[in-house]
Structures are given as structure tokens and as C-alpha cells.
Amino acid sequence: MIQTQAFSQTNPTVKLFVITNKNGVCAKITNYGAILTSLKLPLKSEDREVVLGFDSLEDYQSEVYLKDYPYFGAIIGRFANRINQGKVTIAGKGIQLPTNHGKHLLHGGHSGFDKQIWEAEILSESKLQLSLHSKDGDQNFPGNMKINVIYELNNDNELAIYYSATCDKTCPINLTSHTYFNFTGGKENILNHELQIDSDKIIETNYELIPTGNFAEVKNSTYDFNSKKKLNRDIAIIENYDDCYVLKTEGETLMKVAELYEEKSNIRMDISTDFAGLQVYTGKFINVERNDKFGPFSGIALETQDFPDAPNQTNFPHGLIHPGEVYEHQTRYQFHF
Template sequence: MIQIQAFAHKDNHIKHFVLTNNNGICAKITNYGAILTSLTLPLESGEREIVLGFDSLKDYKNKSYLKDYPYFGAIIGRYANRINQGKVRIDGKTIQLPTNHGKHHLHGGYSGFDKRTWDAEIVGKSRLQLSLLSMDGDEDFPGNMKLTVIYELNDENELAIYYSATCDKTSPINLTSHTYFNFTGGEENILNHELQIDSDQILENNTELIPTGKYLDVKHTAFDFRAQKKINQDIKAVENYDNCFVLKTEGKTLKKVAEVYEEKSNISMEVSTDFPGLQLYTGMFINIEGHKKFGPFSGLALETQGYPDAPNQENFSHGFIHPGEVYQHQTRYKFHF
């Protein structure tokens, strides 16, 4: 079932879409930024909010939130993650993208898909379709890009996100959902959550979190999540996780790639995707004035996506879309409680 609610007092084009399954799980999505604003589970102790987000558009545009912008729940594009110095070569020409994160490009630039008003259409009892046209030159990206993102909440307790895009010029592309999870409902941080990631390697980064093009084995390192462990077990060695894990999803096969569990709530979440990478971010730099529960480590982001800076790395695939191609990926979050 999908209900439509107002989300902005002065803008009738921005709505809140409430998806509820037959088991009582409720997902709320706004067509501003295609943001997943809320996801609640019906526990015996009461309704439990498990993602970071706000109840109104005003909060998403608040200066204290945008100051150290954590992109709560938004769909990110045209290019999620980082592009080194914002430079990309296409057909022998260098394109300069906005450098909105120091000297690098991050998450689509100053006004990415996270700040756009998407067209919304209910396409089934459990499916919400959001569409966007990103014009040629948008944030200096080439080509007219047409995008579709579908959210689906089914009765198997899965929240699925389907991504699709075409473009009439060769363009960098990397879409993701920047949702943060916290199964304690904000009562505690995420450091005691247990995490398992089916990955033998991460991308090596330089000190500015730009990939070097090399792969590092996780064995005997703080990045080894092949067996489930608490996030805080090895975090002192790295201070904060903000790394891309190499997934075993060759051939665009939908596969379970990660699982999160929190003992007190007895909530677990399986993540399945056909994306090649998973960016783990433990939220050390979340700090929103006036919102005590939105501080460091208040949320865990598991961003299924392509590799950061792929357009500049010869041995990374998935960095571009070409005319005539269809970019398609999906991610599913399955809940047990």
C-alpha cells in the first residue's frame, strides 16, 4: 500500500510517499532527492526507526545539516563517491567537473541528484517510480541523462531499489543510495552493530581517499569482515571506515554481499546487489547542530555502487555510460526481526 502526504508547506510538487507492507514495515520516500526519509519496523516493544532522516523538507535544507552534509538517505549522482581533482577524459578531451570536496569531485557536485525534485509515479501497490532528466552540462557533466529509480517494499520484508539510466553522450555515472542504518533507534551509536561483508579485497586509497588503482587483501587487517564482527572490534586501527569493498558480483548477478545484526533489538539486515562495490562508511563525521542523536557514528552507510574514480582508472570498469547503453543495477535490503 502507498499513501501520499505533504512534505513541504510551500511546495505542492514535493510529496512524502508512505509504503507499507502487510507485515507492518513502513518506508517513507520523498521525491526531493529521492530520499528514503524513514524506515520503521514493528517490533514487540513498538515501532522502531532504523534509518537517519527528517520529517520535513525544511530540515533537509537547514544550514546546520548542509554544513557538513551527510546526504541522509538520498540517491546520489551523476557520480557517487570521488573523482580525482574532478577531471575526466572523454574522447581525448579533459572535462572539468566541480571540485566540491577540497580539490576533488564528490557525489555529483554542488547540486547533485540529492537536491533535485524528481517526478513521482505510483506504478503498483508496492512500487514507487521516481524519474529525472539531467540536462547536458548539468554540473558540467556531458549528455542528456534520463534516470529512473524504483523503490519497492514487498511482503518478504525486502526494500528493493532499482536503478536505470540512459544518456545521449558518453558520461561518467555511478548511482547509489546514501542511507544510514542504526537498529537501536538512535539510543546508541552503531559501533556495537555486527557486520559481515563477503569481500576479500578493498580498493587501496591515498590519504585523500582517492583510489590508487591497486587492490588490497583484507586478510589480517582491520578491513576483514568476512566473518561477522562488531564494528568497533578493529576500528581503532583505522579511526573510521570509509572504504570501497570489492564484491563478487561478476556478470551483474544479484547476490547477498553483506549482513548487519544488532543484538539488543535482534534486528538483522541482508544486503543483496549486482553492483561491483560497497562503500562502508561508519559516520565519524556526522555532526548536526540541534540534533543530539545525529552525532559521530550515529549511522552506518553501506553504499552499493561502482568504484570511486573509475573513469580515471584503466583497470576499473563501470565508470561510464555510452549512447545506446542502459545502465541498470539493483540493491535489496531484507529484514529479520
């Protein structure tokens, strides 16, 4: 069942869509930024909130939130993660994209998909489609790009996100959901959560998190999550995970790639995807002023996506979309509780 509610005191075009399955799992999505604002699981003790988000459009547009903008729950595009100095070359032509993170492009620029109002269509009792037309020259990205994102909440307690896009010019593309998870309902940070990732390599980056073009083996290192381990085990050494894990999907095959588990709540989330990478960000720099609930390590972002800076890395796949192609990916989050 999908219900439609108001989400703003001032903008009637921004709505909240509430999807509830037969088990009482409830997902809330707004057409502003295609944001997953809430995901509640019906535990015996309470309906447990397991993602970070707000209750109104005004909260997402407030100065205190945007100052250290953590992109809670948003769909990111046209290009998630980083592009080195915001520069790409397509067919021999250099293109300068916005540099909104120091001298680099991050998560689509100053006004990416996360800040746009999407068209919404209820497809069924469990499916919501959000659509966006990004015009040629939008933040200097080439081509008219059409994007569809479908959220589906099924009765197997699985939230699926389906991505598709076309463009009439060759253009960088990398879409993701920037949802943060915390299975304690905000009572604790995420450092006692246990994470497992089926990955042998991460993308090597410099100190600004720009890829070097190389891959680093994780076996027996502090980056190794092939066996489930608590996030706090190596955090004193790492300080903060913000790394792209290379998945065995090869960007084509849907498969289970990761698990997140929290012992006290006994909540486990399985992540399946056909994206090539999984960006793990443990949220050290989350800082929403005057809101104690949203501080460092208050959530972990597990962003299924393709590789950062892919248009500038000859050995990275999936960095561009070409005319006549259809960009298609999906990610599924299944909850056990």
C-alpha cells in the same frame, strides 16, 4: 499500500510517499533527492526507526544540516563517491567537473541528484518510481541523462531499489543510495552493530580517499569482515571506515554480499546487489548541530555502487555510460526481526 502526504510547508511539489507492507513495515520516500526518509520495523516493543532522516523538506535544506552535509538517505548521481580533482577525459577531451570536496568531486557535485525534485509515479501498491532528466551540461557533465529509480517494499520485508539510466553522450555514471542504518532507533551509536561482508579486497586509496588503482587484500587485517565482527572491535585503530569493498558480483550478478546485525534488537539486514562495490562509511564525521541524535557514529552507510574514480582508472570497470546503453543495477535490503 502507498499513501501520499505533504512534505513541505512552502513547496507543494515536494511530497512524501508512504509504503506499508502487510507485516507493518513502513518506508517513507520523498521526491526531493529521491530520499528514503524513514524505515520502520514493527517490533514487539515499538515501531523501530532504523534509518537516519528528517520529517520535512525544510530540515533537509537547513543550514545546520548542509554545513557538514551527510547526504541522509539520498540517491546520489551522476557520480557517487569521488573523482580525482573532478577531471575526466572522454574521447580525448578533458572535462572539468565541480570540485565540492576540497579539490575533488564528491557525490555528484554542488547540486547533484540529491538536491533535485524528481517526478514521482505510483506503479503499484508496493512500487514507487522516481524519474529525473539531467540536461546536457548539468554541472558540466556531458549528455542528456534520464534516470529512473524504483523503490519496492514487498511482503518478505525486503526493500528493493532498482536503478536505470540512459544518456545521449558518453558520461561518467555511478548511482547509489546514501542511506544510514542504526537498528537501536537512535538510542545508541552503531559501534555495537555486527557487520559481515563477502569480500577479499578493498580499493586502495591515498589519504584523500582517492584510489591509487590498486587493490588491497583484507584477510586477517582490520578491514576483514568476512566473518561477522562488531564495528567497535578495530575502530580505535581504523578511527573510521570509509572504504570501498570489492564484491564478487563482478558488477553483473545479483547476490547476497553483506549482513548487518544488532543483538539487543535482534534485527538483521541482508544486502543483495549486482553492483561491483560496497562503500562502508561508519559515520565518524556526521555532525548535525543542535541535534544530539545525529552525531559521530550515529549511523552506518552501506553504499552499493561501482568503483570510485572509475573513469580515471583503466583497470576499474563500469565508470561510463555510452549512447545506446542502458545502465541497470539493483540492491535489496531484507530485514529479519
